[in-house]
Amino acid sequence: MGLESRLDTPWVATTIDSVVNWGRKYSLWPMPFGTACCAIEFMGVVSNRYDISRFGAELVRFSPRQADLLLVMGTITQKMAPVLQQIYDQMPNPKWVISMGACASSGGFYDNYSVVQGIDELIPVDVYVAGCPPRPENVLGAIVKIQEKVSREKTAAWR
Amino acid sequence: MEQAEISTRVQQQLGDHVVQAGEFQGQHWVVVEPPHLHEVLGTLKDDPDLDFNVLIDVGGVDYQGHEDDKDWRFEVVYQLLSVAHNHRFRVKCAVSSGMEAGEVAVPSVWQIWRTANWMEREVYDQYGIAFTGHPNLRRILNHDDFEGHPLRKDYPINKRQKLARPVDNLLTDDPEWA
Numbered sequence: 001m002g003l004e005s006r007l008d009t010p011w012v013a014t015t016i017d018s019v020v021n022w023g024r025k026y027s028l029w030p031m032p033f034g035t036a037c038c039a040i041e042f043m044g045v046v047s048n049r050y051d052i053s054r055f056g057a058e059l060v061r062f063s064p065r066q067a068d069l070l071l072v073m074g075t076i077t078q079k080m081a082p083v084l085q086q087i088y089d090q091m092p093n094p095k096w097v098i099s100m101g102a103c104a105s106s107g108g109f110y111d112n113y114s115v116v117q118g119i120d121e122l123i124p125v126d127v128y129v130a131g132c133p134p135r136p137e138n139v140l141g142a143i144v145k146i147q148e149k150v151s152r153e154k155t156a157a158w159r
Numbered sequence: 160m161e162q163a164e165i166s167t168r169v170q171q172q173l174g175d176h177v178v179q180a181g182e183f184q185g186q187h188w189v190v191v192e193p194p195h196l197h198e199v200l201g202t203l204k205d206d207p208d209l210d211f212n213v214l215i216d217v218g219g220v221d222y223q224g225h226e227d228d229k230d231w232r233f234e235v236v237y238q239l240l241s242v243a244h245n246h247r248f249r250v251k252c253a254v255s256s257g258m259e260a261g262e263v264a265v266p267s268v269w270q271i272w273r274t275a276n277w278m279e280r281e282v283y284d285q286y287g288i289a290f291t292g293h294p295n296l297r298r299i300l301n302h303d304d305f306e307g308h309p310l311r312k313d314y315p316i317n318k319r320q321k322l323a324r325p326v327d328n329l330l331t332d333d334p335e336w337a
């Protein structure tokens with residue numbers, strides 16, 4: 001006779017980490033930091049054909065205080081750099097960052113005086129998405145990668 | 160008035176001040192030197208037959224490497240439009256070579272057309288040409304800690320700048336708005 005038969009209601013044994021991570025990974029709230037053409041492609045990711053809500057990440061927040069996934073989509077100029085840094089700092093922990101497209105990841109073809117050569121000079125990046133602009137599938141792929149990363153998270157580490 | 164006519168008229172009235180006159184694809188221009196810029200542009204605006212009431216744009220050109228056909232290194236180019244007469248004209252201001260950054264100076268035409276304010280700031284920012292008499296000659300496109308003037312031909316193409324500092328308040332930081 002198992003332990004479960006001694007209790008009236010059904011129950012499962014799990015860890016806090018699994019429950020929290022399971023909840024988090026299917027309810028990412030993205031903060032879109034769109035500065036160029038990649039942001040237009042992101043509109044395709046959100047709308048019905050590609051439908052980011054299939055992955056639970058459709059609740060796009062325009063306040064960094066309410067978001068846990070920063071999507072940097074587009075060319076980041078040196079003048080924009082302090083703004084991006086501040087937006088990242090304003091997001092509560094835990095938070096993740098996707099760098100979408102060649103520009104955000106490496107400066108792209110803007111190898112010039114005014115463009116930051118990759119946002120990893122400013123903030124930590126979890127997933128880079130290649131392409132100019134990346135296909136919506138690639139962005140969804142990046143969301144899945146973030147979900148994998150979230151599911152490995154240790155809640156204790158955030159305390 | 161046709162551009163050729165405008166050019167002839169300017170050369171007749173202000174012949175001493177016109178260093179060079181030219182034409183390309185039906186578009187005419189005159190080249191003047193900084194000390195006479197105000198007089199030439201002022202005449203273009205105030206003469207009722209010319210009446211250039213709009214300054215469309217101010218641009219800069221760096222002719223480094225063209226020493227064979229140019230006696231000056233920089234040009235500041237003024238694009239003019241008369242709404243009343245529906246005609247256009249172009250005036251170039253020759254700025255001599257051999258000058259260091261910041262020493263290259265052209266009188267500001269801000270008193271003639273108020274729109275020159277931001278346009279001249281852009282030319283100053285990108286080419287390092289100072290506009291004397293400008294009310295607020297600061298960088299406008301690049302951040303305040305930027306070193307050098309990136310559209311000069313001798314600006315190294317892969318030079319990296321330090322990152323911009325955060326700006327507390329764009330408006331109150333600017334004496335024009337404060």
Ligand code: SF4
Nearest residue numbers: 037038101102103132
């Ligand atoms: S990577 Fe390409 S599509 Fe994306 S912002 Fe840069 S230029 Fe535009």
